[in-house]
Amino acid sequence: MATIIDMPKLSDTMTVGTLVKWLKNEGDPLSSGMMIAEIETDKATMELECFEAGTLLKQVAKVGDQIAVGAPICVIGKPGEDISGLNFGAPAAAPKAEVKVQNAEPAKPAAAPALAPSTPTPVSQPETRNAKPETLSHTSTPSHTPVAAAIADGRMKVSPLARKIAEQKGVDLSRLRGSGPSGRIVKTDVLAAAEGKGSYVTAPASAPTGKAAGAAPVPYSPIASLKRGPIAEQKDSPLSNMRATIARRLLEAKTQIPHFYLEIEADAAPLLTLRAQVNGAMESHSIKLSVNDFILKACVEALRRVPAVNSSWEGTLIRQHAAVDMAFAVAIEDGLITPVIRDAHDKSVFEIAAEAKSLGALAKQKKLKPDQYTGGTFCVSNLGMFGLDRLSAIINPPNAAILAVGGTIKKPVVGPNDTIVVGHRMSLTLSCDHRVVDGALGAQWLAALKDLVEKPALLLL
Secondary structure (H helix, E strand, O other): OOEEEEOOOOOOOOOEEEEEEEOOOOOOEEOOOOEEEEEEOOOOEEEEEOOOOEEEEEEOOOOOOEEEOOOEEEEEEOOOOOOOOOOOOOOOOOOOOEEEEEEEEEOOOOOOOOOOOOOOOOOOOOOOOOEEEEEEEEEEOOOOOOEEHHHOOOOOOEOHHHHHHHHHHOOOHHHEEEOOHHHOEOHHHHHHHHOOOOOEOOOOOOOOOOOOOOOOOOOOOOOOOOOOOOOOOOOOOOOOHHHHHHHHHHHHHHHHOOEEEEEEEEEOHHHHHHHHHHHHHOHHHOOOOOHHHHHHHHHHHHHHHOHHHOEEEOOOOEEEOOOOOEEEOEEEOOEEEOOEEOOHHHOOHHHHHHHHHHHHHHHHOOOOOHHHHOOOOEEEEEOHHHOOOOOOOOOOOOEOEEEEEEEEEEEEEEOHHHOEEEEEEEEEEEEEEOOOOOHHHHHHHHHHHHHHHHOHHHHHO
């Protein structure tokens, strides 16, 4: 008898999944354990495993559909089995973005253009000194019409496999037109481009200047060369599953958790010196430690000294964790994800570095499994590599705290005998849940962290 396969809940926070790709076609034989499709959840793109043996009789969901948990995906049964009597309906299709584009062109004074009748709410129009924006067509992009990837919805849409092949074959994804749903670049697009058959986006034609061909060039003027008009096209982009989940959870965290912040500045010079020595000695073994690797290890050891910070708010109780499951923030295309290094308290800085590198790579490919990004007991967010001196972060519930790490900055500091010397200073900001961590407790933990950062040899023990 035919079996209807429904969308499973692939993560704790998942409510819908987007069908990225079918791995099996209708009529293909299936066995238990086979992967039949790729599903984009709120955190990662995962393969959907089939636990039924038989034949794939019908693909109910189409590529690009957003499917609610529990909604039908496909039907599996015996070859040739009649499934006309099954009432499996159809999953909700992925919302298509209505893309609104505005361009500013030099124009003679005229009445302001009317908004398209289909626009439900007036959109404020930016103004410039010598130009007036004009609203172009407000149309929906068909889900299977090839569109330029760079302008599909404000971000490049490309499957993980297509991105990997593009890197191997040197294909410029920003100039490639995608043939997948909503302009998504898929494997066939990249392979075609590599063979010289792909469709590339050409540079837009210059706006007419109103001058006759062959006219003398206008002398260069710094003022005249300043661009006028909007800085980019106006467009509305639909929320991805990940971005919608991030928005919901951050709102909950910021409004429901009583945050307070503690900041301390550490001397990073000893850590930088030790890192250079270790990397130089281990270069032949292809081992390279980052500043963040040392920070993760230092946080682990600081939690060992002040374990009460390694706790979580559980509603009716405060749970202090015996293990340190260290999470760290990784920026990806759709937002942010926090891979987790399990039992970090039992691992050396080298083991932490290797695991952080592996998890970070999986995160950027959106290939993390739920148990690789859930269940952390403490989190670190490091934006120092972007040149930020200092920052604060929003707590990731149910954690009681999160550490924000700024960059190492050269600045004058007071040295021995009250002399002014060049120092390497690092800002460390702890965001605390005041229901769990009081000011004195948070200060003790930051003091322990500062001591470890300034005595980094202890992190190699």
